[in-house]
Amino acid sequence: MTSEMKNRFYNVEPATIGHHLHYGFMDPRIRSMLHDVKIVGTAFTVKTNSNDSTMVHKAVSLAEEDDIIVIDRTGDNKHACVGEMVAYAANSRKVAGVIIDGTCTDIQALREIGLPIFATGLSPITTKLYGISGEVNTMVQCGGVSVQPGDLILADDNGVLVIPKDTDYQYILEKVEGNEEREAESKKMIDSGKTLSSITKADQLIEQFLSQR
Template structure:
């Protein structure tokens, strides 16, 4: 069993965090092609937005000791990200874990596996992302597990301190090696342009014309004609 210190994301200033709180992960998805968890990891609540730094946990199939320790160590604004090492049967997060997370102002919990006590989780209100629900829970065995090591969740490698953005559409992991300012500028530019796109659509202009899809199709047709000669 291994427990390492919490890792701070030095790149993430309060100003950048506030800007990320406005931007949607799906908008970033227009410009970034990796770091998105598999869609099977989805929000168990509706209309949620999570922005915070990864506090990573790895557990084996039926031992939740490290989850209980992690929720006791996590700090305000952390997102607890749990690697279930392939287990899809046992729920390692339920009412008490989520209640404890709320008491420490944890931003959210993301599990590569199921959770349980969904009615209580909805009442508590801490955003939980999981692959589904299960009535079979893990137990306190103290056999194995890790805290604040590199893990895998939803098909994405997650390092302690990585930046997490999640909403009803899915979960995005932004490595500390990325340029957050550059990502924000592109996403904010796209979102500023959306009202203009809608105005042109309301005026009757085809979407394919606005997005330059027509030009790409014309170029493709020209290439085919050239190859047929």
């Protein structure tokens, strides 16, 4: 993906993309642990079991600038696999963010580091380094969505969206940018006195519905 296209994705709202895509949106339980964040990057995936975070440490050591580390916790929502040191190491490698289908810890330190972290919540119970299981850069499940290495990730305070790497990004951008231009025009019309239902043609749909009863 070119830097120009990445910037275009950064300047559109994931929620606007939701007008055109019906897949790829992670479950809302995975939410930003910080405030006022937005990240765009490609997925660097890792899978680890309930209490072994060995592969998370390896993934953080391999991830490159602007990668977004996506962690499949294989169902565990009790043990935190990301805390101060993992976030600090990821931030030092200029990783764009971390998304966990599970919990994180050390929230005060995470806020100080400032690396965007998306998780299901917080936990004081941490994983350990056992070296008994895990995978890096394979397909994972996160928030009910299959994620492949290299998939496009957009995440902000509203949630996380995964767009497969074989998607026609240009087509999506043209649709979404058109939507956002029309929204600007709609705001002007509302300011001039028009109702939202007349602008969106909701009035016509209601009339059709009532006529069929």
